[in-house]
Amino acid sequence: MSDTRNDLESVLIVGAGLLGTSVGLALSSAGVDVRLRDSKPEMLAEAVRRGAGRPAEPDDQTAQLAVVAVPPEAVGEVVAGVLGRSEAEYATDVASVKVLPGTQVRAHAHDFGRYVGSHPMAGREISGPGAALPDLFEGRPWVICPDEHTHQQAVTRALSVARMVGAAPVTMTASEHDAAVALVSHVPHLVGVLMAARLVDAPSHQVRLAGPGIADVTRVAAGDPGLWTEILTANALAVRSVLGELRDDLDELIGVLDTAEPAQADLYRLMRAGVDGRSRLPGKHGAAHTEFATVAVVVDDKPGQLARLFADVGAAGSNVEDVRIDHSPGQAVGMVEIDVRPGVDTELRAALTARGWHVHA
Amino acid sequence: MSDTRNDLESVLIVGAGLLGTSVGLALSSAGVDVRLRDSKPEMLAEAVRRGAGRPAEPDDQTAQLAVVAVPPEAVGEVVAGVLGRSEAEYATDVASVKVLPGTQVRAHAHDFGRYVGSHPMAGREISGPGAALPDLFEGRPWVICPDEHTHQQAVTRALSVARMVGAAPVTMTASEHDAAVALVSHVPHLVGVLMAARLVDAPSHQVRLAGPGIADVTRVAAGDPGLWTEILTANALAVRSVLGELRDDLDELIGVLDTAEPAQADLYRLMRAGVDGRSRLPGKHGAAHTEFATVAVVVDDKPGQLARLFADVGAAGSNVEDVRIDHSPGQAVGMVEIDVRPGVDTELRAALTARGWHVHA
Known part of the structure; x- marks a missing residue:
C-alpha cells in the first residue's frame, strides 16, 4: 500500500x-x-x-x-x-x-x-x-x-x-470537505437521530411492530452523544445548510399530504428521487449498490448454521459483497441475504439449492 | 407453529x-x-x-x-x-x-x-x-x-x-395500527428517501466520501416508488401526524444551529434522545439492540474467508445474532462485525484470536 x-x-x-x-x-x-x-x-x-x-x-x-x-x-x-x-x-x-x-x-x-x-x-x-x-x-x-x-x-x-x-x-479544499461530511455523514447522523428520538415516548405496541427498515435508518443514532455534539458544533454552518434543504423537501412533502387528495405524482417524484440518490452511493468496490444481486436463504437460528452456509457459499466460489441477517422477533427462523455480483447470483442460488438450502426464488 | x-x-x-x-x-x-x-x-x-x-x-x-x-x-x-x-x-x-x-x-x-x-x-x-x-x-x-x-x-x-x-x-384497533405503521415503517421510509434525495445533485467528490452510516440510513429508499406512493396515500393522515412531530424537532435543531454559539446542551439532549429511542427497538429475540456485544474481525476480500470465519465461530459454539460487513471502497480488506449475546463475546474473541483471526480489541 x-x-x-x-x-x-x-x-x-x-x-x-x-x-x-x-x-x-x-x-x-x-x-x-x-x-x-x-x-x-x-x-x-x-x-x-x-x-x-x-x-x-x-x-x-x-x-x-x-x-x-x-x-x-x-x-x-x-x-x-x-x-x-x-x-x-x-x-x-x-x-x-x-x-x-x-x-x-x-x-x-x-x-x-x-x-x-x-x-x-x-x-x-x-x-x-x-x-x-x-x-x-x-x-x-x-x-x-x-x-x-x-x-x-x-x-x-x-x-x-x-x-x-x-x-x-x-x-x-477545507470548505469542500466540511460540506461533503455535512452531507454524507453529519446530516445522515442527525436524520437517524431525529427518527430514533420519535420512539422515546411511543407506546410499546407501536415499537413492537418495528422491522428491519427502521432498524437500518436509526442504527447511527446509537453513536456517542458527546462526540457528536462536538462534531456538529464545529461544523454547524455546513450542517445547517444541508438541514435547510432537507427541511424544504420535508415541508413540500407535508404540503402534499395536507391536501384532501394527495397528488400521487408529487409523492412518486420524491420516492423516485430517493431511489436515484441511493444508487449514487459507492459500494464495496466503488460500484453502485444497485449493481449487486441478492440471494436470500432461510436458516435455522442454531450455532453452526451460518458456518455451514458460508462454507457452501465459499465452495461455490462466490465472493460475498455484503451480508444481512433479517430479524424475526421471537422466532427460531431467520433469513440471510447475500449480495453478490450480478450473474454470480444464478450459480450461487443453484449451488445452495443443490446443497439443501431453502433459497428464495 | x-x-x-x-x-x-x-x-x-x-x-x-x-x-x-x-x-x-x-x-x-x-x-x-x-x-x-x-x-x-x-x-x-x-x-x-x-x-x-x-x-x-x-x-x-x-x-x-x-x-x-x-x-x-x-x-x-x-x-x-x-x-x-x-x-x-x-x-x-x-x-x-x-x-x-x-x-x-x-x-x-x-x-x-x-x-x-x-x-x-x-x-x-x-x-x-x-x-x-x-x-x-x-x-x-x-x-x-x-x-x-x-x-x-x-x-x-x-x-x-x-x-x-x-x-x-x-x-x-385499526387506528392504532395505522399510527404504529406510520411511526415504525412509513415515516422511516420517508426519512431515508428525503436523505437519499439530497444525493441526487451532490457533486461526486462529496458522494465519494460516503461510508456505512449513510448507507444504512438510506437503504430503505431503494424500495419500489409506485408501491410506496400507494401506501403513503392510503395512510396520509397518520403519516402526516408523525412528520409534523419530526418537523418540530428539525425546526428546533435548526434553531439551535442558527445561533452564533450553538448551545451544546440542546444538541446533547437530542443526541441522547436518539440513543434512547434506538434502544427501544426490538432485536432478533425481542431484546434491545444495545444488549448485544460486537466482535469485529478483519478479513481479506477473497472467496472462502467468510466460510472459514463462520466455521470458526460455529466451532466456538457461539450463536450469531447479527452480522455486518463493513465496506472499504476499492480495498481488498474488509471488516466483519458479529453481534453475540453479552458474555459470549469474550470467549468468541479468544477463540477467533487463537485460530489466527485479527480480532479488534
Missing part, C-alpha cells in the same frame, strides 16, 4: 488518543521513528506501552512531519508551537472538520504554509489509546485539504502518512 | 398476488382446502400452478374464512360480495393500512361484524404470484384489528390463519 519513494523516517505525534495512537502503531510497524507527546502522562504511557512510538525528547532532531491529533479548537495553538519551535518541518492534523482548525492555524502560526489539514475518515465507538488499531485507516478515505498558501512538501508528507497507514488519499 | 385446536379446513382467497398466493401456499401445504379467485385469469392460473390452491367454483360450500388480498380501496366491495353471497362465513383482508378498508367494508357490507381487518407485516421488493413464498410470514407480526362490532369467531379465524402461516399475531 505504501509508496516507498515518499516514505517518512521521523514523525512527531501530538495527542495519544484513538487516532494519534493508531497512526503511531501503523507508522512504527513500518519502521518510522515515531515520537509521541500528550499533556496527560497516563495517555502517553499507554500509547508507548502499546508500541505506538517513544516519548518525544527535548533534544530530538526536527521530525519530517507532525501529526496533530488534538480536539479541533486546540489545533491552531499546537501546530503554531510545533512549527515555531522547529519540532517538525511540516504539520498536519486529523480533526473531523477542516475550516475551523485551518482558520485557527492561520491566526496562530506565522509560517502557516507548512501546515496542511487532513481528515482520516475512520473511527470507533470507543476512544483513547487503548482502543487504537494499526489497521484503523486501512481502505478508508484520508482527505487532505491544501489551500493557496500550502507548501507542496506539506501535502507530499501528509500523502505519505495516508498511504503508509493504508488509507486512500483524496484532495479537496 | 400452528394451533391445532383452531386449524381451518376451508379458505377462499380473493386476489392471487404476492400475499394471497403466499397465504395459499402455506395453507395448502397444511392441508387446508384453498379456493382461489382473481379477476385476471393468468394470475389465477399461475397461483394454481404454484400449488396455492384450486380455482373457486360456483357450487363450492361456504368457506370458513375469506382472505381478501386486493388493493385497499377495493376491499370494501369485495368483502361485501363474499359475505353477501355466503361464499365465506367470515372475512379478513391483508392490506397494509386498516382504517380505510374498515370504513369501506362498513359502507358496503350489511353484515360487517363478520369482517375483521388484518395486516401481515411481510413483503418483498417484487410482486405477483410468481414471487409468492410459503414461508413469507414466518416469524413476522400479523396485526388483527377488531372493533366493537366484530364477531369473536371472525377474530378466532383470522388468528388461525396467522398461526397456520407461522406469523406472530398481534391485536390492536
